[in-house]
Every structure is written in C-alpha cells, then in structure tokens.
Amino acid sequence: MNEYEIVVVDDDIITLTLLEEALADFSVMIMASPLEALEALRGMEEPPLLIILDVNMPDMSGFELCVKLREFISEEQSDIIFHTSSSEMEERLKGYEIGANDFLIKPIEIQELRKKARSIVKRGKKRREDKASTESHSQLIQAVISDLTEQGILIHYFRAASKTSSISSLLNLIVKTATSFGISSSVQVKYEMNDIEYRQALSTEASISALERELLDRLEYSERIMSRGKRLFLNYPPFTQIIKNMPDDPAQAGRFRDHLAIILEAASSQYRDIVKTEEVNLMIQELEVVQKKADSDNQTKNRQVLDTLTELVDSVESKIFEYGLTEEQESELLQLFRKSTDKAYDTIDNAMTTENLRLIMQRLKALRELSQSQDDEAGSIVDVELF
Numbered sequence: 001m002n003e004y005e006i007v008v009v010d011d012d013i014i015t016l017t018l019l020e021e022a023l024a025d026f027s028v029m030i031m032a033s034p035l036e037a038l039e040a041l042r043g044m045e046e047p048p049l050l051i052i053l054d055v056n057m058p059d060m061s062g063f064e065l066c067v068k069l070r071e072f073i074s075e076e077q078s079d080i081i082f083h084t085s086s087s088e089m090e091e092r093l094k095g096y097e098i099g100a101n102d103f104l105i106k107p108i109e110i111q112e113l114r115k116k117a118r119s120i121v122k123r124g125k126k127r128r129e130d131k132a133s134t135e136s137h138s139q140l141i142q143a144v145i146s147d148l149t150e151q152g153i154l155i156h157y158f159r160a161a162s163k164t165s166s167i168s169s170l171l172n173l174i175v176k177t178a179t180s181f182g183i184s185s186s187v188q189v190k191y192e193m194n195d196i197e198y199r200q201a202l203s204t205e206a207s208i209s210a211l212e213r214e215l216l217d218r219l220e221y222s223e224r225i226m227s228r229g230k231r232l233f234l235n236y237p238p239f240t241q242i243i244k245n246m247p248d249d250p251a252q253a254g255r256f257r258d259h260l261a262i263i264l265e266a267a268s269s270q271y272r273d274i275v276k277t278e279e280v281n282l283m284i285q286e287l288e289v290v291q292k293k294a295d296s297d298n299q300t301k302n303r304q305v306l307d308t309l310t311e312l313v314d315s316v317e318s319k320i321f322e323y324g325l326t327e328e329q330e331s332e333l334l335q336l337f338r339k340s341t342d343k344a345y346d347t348i349d350n351a352m353t354t355e356n357l358r359l360i361m362q363r364l365k366a367l368r369e370l371s372q373s374q375d376d377e378a379g380s381i382v383d384v385e386l387f
Helices: 013-022 034-042 062-069 089-097 110-162 167-180 210-219 250-323 327-379
Strands: 006-009 028-031 050-054 079-084 102-105 185-193 196-203 225-228 231-236 239-243
Touching: 006 013, 006 034, 013 028, 013 110, 028 034, 034 062, 050 062, 050 110, 062 079, 062 089, 079 110, 102 110, 110 167, 110 250, 167 185, 167 196, 167 239, 167 250, 185 210, 185 250, 196 210, 210 231, 210 239, 225 250, 231 250, 239 250
Parallel strands: 006 028, 006 050, 050 079, 079 102
Antiparallel strands: 185 196, 185 239, 225 231, 231 239
C-alpha cells in the first residue's frame, strides 16, 4: 500500500471532498468508514503523519477509533486531530486523554487547517529523518563494536599461539577461537615426523563423525577456501577445517571467512616452529641415549684397563722371579708395558668421544632454552591500548 502523509476519516462525503481539496498539496487518503479506515491503517507499513477524524460517525465514533489507533500508532508516529461542531471543554479533555493532539471546530477554517497540516507534516518528516539517522548511527556503532570484538579475538589468538609449544595445544586454540566467533567447527592436523605419520582432530561437538573425518582428509587435496551454503571448508596444510554454521549476513560471513583463513594460515606457520622444536627435543633424547650407552661402554673399558694393568703387574712380577732382571727380561718387560699402555690410550680416546657428545647436547639444550626464554620475553610485553 502507498504511503500517505494524511488520512481523513469522515462519514460525510461533502466534508471529505472539502478536506481533500483543501489538502491537495499533500498525499491524502480519504475514507468514509471508520471500520475500513482502521483496517487500512493497520495494514500500512508506515502510518501517516497526520490523521483527521470526525467525532460523530456511525458504527464507531472518532473517540473509539482513536483509542484503537493508539494501540499500534504512537504519538511520535502520527498526530491525530478531531474535527467537531462541539466546542465543549469536556469533549476536548476526553480527546486529549485518549491520545488526540488537537481539535478543529466546524465549520473548518481552510487556512488554519492548511497551516496546521504543513506544520505537522514538516515536523513529522523531520522526526522520521532524525530517527533514521539515529538508527543508522546506532547500526554503525554496533558494526564498529562488532569489528573491535572480532579484532580482539584475533589479537588474543595470535598472542596465545605465539606461546603454544605443542601441536595439540595449537589445535585446541584454533577450535576455541572459532567458538569465540560463535562458530561450530572441526579441525584436523596431519603430518609426518621421523617417518612416522601423526593425525589429531578436534571438534566443537563431543565427537567427530566418520563423514567429517573423511571430509577433513579429502580437504587436504582441495582448494584453500571453499563454501557450500552455510558451510566453509579451509585447507592450510597440515591443517584442514570445516565450519558448520557461517552467519546468514553476507558482510559478517565475509569477515569471518577472512578471520578464519588468517587463523589457519598463522597456525600453519606456527606448526613449523613447533615441529623444529620437537625435532630438537627428539635429537637431544636420541643423543642422551647414545651418551648413556657410551658412558656404559666407557665404564666397561675402564674396567678392562684396570684388568689389563693388573695383568701387567702380574706378568711383570712373574717375569722378575723367572728371569732375575736380565737384559732379556728388561726388554720383555718393556714390551709388556708398551702393549698395555697402548690399550689404555685407546680407551681414553673412546672416553673423549662421549665427552664430545656431552658438549653437543649442552649446546642443543642451551639453544632450546634460549628459544624458550625469548618466547617468555615476548609474552611478557606490556599490552598496548589500541583504542
């Protein structure tokens, strides 16, 4: 239905014609039946700025119609003016009580009517413009607040991710961040380390269905970003993610898509740092095993040295009694000493090898501790107020 600036309701056709001609400069709808006028006004998307009612009408008086109109049309939306042949104060008071704004006494003064109509319509239009502007500003403020909230979620994610030291913790952070946007998702990470394949998956729901697991696997070979209705599919190796309930609002959905893609791309970068750290840890563990074995071997060899020296002493003693320290005995004794000392030197060289392993491990551990201390320093930076 068309929007009208003024609606006139009067059962007298002559009066309706007169008022229609007097208000020709406005968009006017005239109605002779109060019941039909009530239904017509109830069906309007935007009520008229001015409603002019006759007080005395059949089926429903102007007062009764006014009461019903005020149930769904506020005084801020429309002014209601009664026109009547009575000038009684009691009637005027009754009109004001039920929501009327003014009275016109019959016979109506045309110039006065036009003046009142111009003032009311102008004021009503200004009021609607102000309301529309306020709503627009309110929507803008809400959009800014929403954007700040989303940026805050992203900032929190990047700060937390920079301190994450395990892939399982990073996976959990991705799901929690999506939940902060009001989004339900499932995320999987699949990678290899030391020729062993690892796979972890996490969901907003209690469990991940077999279909979702299959989709997460297939996403590994798909495009970076795909959309299917309210679902969004992301592939940033080694991470794949299924978003199950993207918002209906296109602008919000577009922002969320960008946010989630940035989160997964950053996670992919953080994953590489975590893997490097884990590889260093594995290397240290392997070296520790090698060192323990070498230490054990050295202990065995040290015992062998002692045994060898003991044998040497025994041999020397036996030779002394047997040969009585002749030149030949001295020569043989020297040979025994040389053989034993050579064997002892070999054992010492092996001991130096384990010491080198120990020095390598110390350097690797120092490098790991330096990296961890840098992460701690980065995490202790004072927050900067952005706004």
